[in-house]
Amino acid sequence: xxxxxxxxxxxxxxxxxxxxxxxxxxxxxxxxxxxxxxxxxxxxxxxxxxxxxxxxxxxxxxxxxxxxxxxxxxxxxxxxxxxxxxxxxxxxxxxxxxxxxxxxxxxxxxxxxxxxxxxxxxxxxxxxxxxxxxxxxxxxxxxxxxxxxxxxxxxxxxxxxxxxxxxxxxxxxxxxxxxxxxxxxxxxxxxxxxxxxxxxxxxxxxxxxxxxxxxxxxxxxxxxxxxxxxxxxxx
Numbered sequence: 001x002x003x004x005x006x007x008x009x010x011x012x013x014x015x016x017x018x019x020x021x022x023x024x025x026x027x028x029x030x031x032x033x034x035x036x037x038x039x040x041x042x043x044x045x046x047x048x049x050x051x052x053x054x055x056x057x058x059x060x061x062x063x064x065x066x067x068x069x070x071x072x073x074x075x076x077x078x079x080x081x082x083x084x085x086x087x088x089x090x091x092x093x094x095x096x097x098x099x100x101x102x103x104x105x106x107x108x109x110x111x112x113x114x115x116x117x118x119x120x121x122x123x124x125x126x127x128x129x130x131x132x133x134x135x136x137x138x139x140x141x142x143x144x145x146x147x148x149x150x151x152x153x154x155x156x157x158x159x160x161x162x163x164x165x166x167x168x169x170x171x172x173x174x175x176x177x178x179x180x181x182x183x184x185x186x187x188x189x190x191x192x193x194x195x196x197x198x199x200x201x202x203x204x205x206x207x208x209x210x211x212x213x214x215x216x217x218x219x220x221x222x223x224x225x226x227x228x229x230x231x232x233x234x235x
Contacts, residue, residue, distance in 0.1 A: 039094070044123045044189045046089040047213055049223045054081045054196075062169060065153035065196045076229045079200035084150070084225065086211070087192045090121060120157065123219075124186030128174055129212040137202040146209070147175040151198045157190035173198065186216060204232045 052067035067083050130146045140146060151171040152161040160180055162171045172180060174195065181187030201207065207230060211223040 041093050042090045042121045043093055044088055044121050044215060044219075045091050047211075047221050047223055048087050048089060049211055049225050050085045050087075051226055051228060052083045052085055053077075054083050065194060067194065071226070071228070073226050073229065076204075076231045078231050078233045079197040080233075082196070082228060083153075084195040084209075085192065086195055086223075088121065088189050090191065121189040121191070123189045123215040123217050125178075125181065125189055126186070126214045126216050127212075128178055128214075130174060131210050131212075132207050133210070134205055134207045136207070147178070148173050149197055149199055150174045150195045152177045153194045153196050155190055155193040157188040159184075159187050159190075161193075171198075189215065200233045201230050202232075205230055 051071040053069050053071050055066040055068040057063045065083055067085055071077070071082055128147065130150055131143055132146060133142055135141045136144065136146060136149065140149065151173050153171050155161050159177075160172075161177055162169055164170065178187065206227050208227045209225045211225070212220060213223070214220045
């Protein structure tokens, strides 16, 4: 009986020793090291502008002015029925941690507008200027700044682009949108935004618009829309 007891004690001691470290603490299962952390950012490479037919509204009291099919330049349209899609061309950059030697950074694949992550780009928009080589009206001859004639009806950034007046949603003009950004820490370049005209030309005319965008990193981009054939409408 004594021999059996001694054997049991010896076996329990061996098992206890297997589950303990040299300092007497109990060791857990082997845990693989955590991968080194990486910081990703989206940088702006440029912009592109395209003209779309306006999607039919389900709620005419609260219009959203969404894009439908691409506008065909041969079609005559009213200013209310087109949307200017202004999209950001971006590149994803991953900066590795100090553990990743010898490379300090790597470039990933190019991502265009509507990229789901991250939500913000590195750059902010400092200014937007819209002009045309054609006369828009007597008040806006060729070369005039047309920022007050365009409204921002959508942007995928956190920047505000509308307000409520008498419980009616009112979109900022491009001029108001830029002013809001200047007063509130900048307009993130984001990935996509929609612009629409809030008034039409004084007469039927074929017009091309020019958009100049300046970023806070000093880069400036110059865009040109396709020609739009406007019907005359009573504004």
